[in-house]
Amino acid sequence: MEDQHINKRLRIAALISGSGSNLQALLDAIEARHLPGVEIALVISNKANAFGLQRALKHKVPALYLPWRTREEWERRVIDLLQLFQVDVIVLAGFMRIISADFITRYPERIINLHPALIPDGGKGDTYTTSDGSLIPVFRGMHAPLQALEAGVRVTGSTVHYVVPEVDAGPPICRREVPIEAGDTEDTLQERIKKVEHQLIVEAVKIHQQRV
Ligand code: GRF
Numbered sequence: 001m002e003d004q005h006i007n008k009r010l011r012i013a014a015l016i017s018g019s020g021s022n023l024q025a026l027l028d029a030i031e032a033r034h035l036p037g038v039e040i041a042l043v044i045s046n047k048a049n050a051f052g053l054q055r056a057l058k059h060k061v062p063a064l065y066l067p068w069r070t071r072e073e074w075e076r077r078v079i080d081l082l083q084l085f086q087v088d089v090i091v092l093a094g095f096m097r098i099i100s101a102d103f104i105t106r107y108p109e110r111i112i113n114l115h116p117a118l119i120p121d122g123g124k125g126d127t128y129t130t131s132d133g134s135l136i137p138v139f140r141g142m143h144a145p146l147q148a149l150e151a152g153v154r155v156t157g158s159t160v161h162y163v164v165p166e167v168d169a170g171p172p173i174c175r176r177e178v179p180i181e182a183g184d185t186e187d188t189l190q191e192r193i194k195k196v197e198h199q200l201i202v203e204a205v206k207i208h209q210q211r212v
Contacts, residue, residue: 010209011041013087015078017096020052022114025198026091026205027059038205041085044078046097068097075103089208092163093201101165111163112208113170114201116193117144118177119159123170130155131177140168145189148180155179156189158197160204173204 014023023043029035043056043063056063062085068074074097082090092099092113104111117139118128127135136155139147148156159175161168176196180189 008037008209008212009088010038010205010212011086011088012038012091012205013042013044013078013082013085013089014040014052014056014091014093015095016043016045016050016052016093017047018050018052018094020050020055020093021194022093022197022201023052023091024055025201026093027055027061029202029205031059034202035205035209038209041087042081044081046074046095052093071097071100075100079103079106088212089205091201091205098167099163104163104165109162112160112173112204113163113168114158114160114197115140115144115168116156116158116190116197117148117168118155118157118175119161119168119170119172121172123161123164123172124166138168143186144168145193146186149184149186149189153180156193158193158200160197160200173207174200176200 016023026040030038040061043061044066045053046068048065053063066074066077090111119138120128126138128138129135136153137151155177157175157177159172161172162170164170178193178196
C-alpha cells in the first residue's frame with residue numbers, strides 16, 4: 001500500500017540568484033517521478049540573467065524576475081506571490097540575498113536553504129564533529145568552501161536546513177560530508193559539493209514532505 005504521506009501535496013517556490021543547478025535537480029526528480037505530490041509552483045529570481053529562470057521555463061514552470069529595489073518591497077511582493085501560487089514551502093536554491101527576520105518568522109520550518117558546509121544538529125554552535133571524530137569550525141555565510149580550504153580541514157560538506165533569522169544556523173534536515181582533496185581550489189571543491197547537494201536537496205524535500 002502506498003504511504004499516504006508520500007503523496008501529500010507540496011507546492012514549492014524556489015528563490016534563486018544564479019545557475020539553479022539545485023533547482024534543476026528538483027525539476028529532474030519531479031519529472032522522473034521520484035517526488036510524488038511535489039511540484040515547483042514558482043521560481044523567483046532577484047537577477048534578470050539567472051540561468052535558473054531558463055531551466056524553469058524549459059520545464060514549463062512559472063518563472064519570474066523580481067528586481068531587488070528594497071528588501072521590504074521585494075519581500076512584500078514575494079509574500080503576495082506565495083499566496084497567489086498557493087505555495088507550501090520555499091526553497092532557497094542559491095539565493096544570494098539575506099531575507100529579513102520578519103519574513104522568516106512568518107514561515108517557521110517552511111523555508112529550506114542549502115548551505116555548502118556542515119551545520120551541527122539544532123543549527124547553533126561553532127564546531128562540528130565529523131564522522132572521523134575531528135572537530136571542525138562551522139563555516140557560515142559566503143564562500144564557505146573557501147573558508148574550509150583556508151582553515152585547512154580535511155572534510156567539509158553540505159547541509160540542507162530550515163531557515164532561522166540567524167544566518168546558516170537553522171536545524172539541519174539532512175547533510176553529507178565531502179572530503180577535501182589535495183590540490184582542491186574553491187572551484188573544484190564547490191563543484192564536488194554541488195554534486196552532493198543535487199541529491200541532498202531531493203532527499204530534504206522528501207523528508208519535509210513526510211513531516212508536514
Ligand atoms: C549551492 O552551492 C548552495 O549551497 C549555495 O549556493 C549554491 C547554489 O548553486 N547556497 P546552484 O545555483 O543551485 O547551482
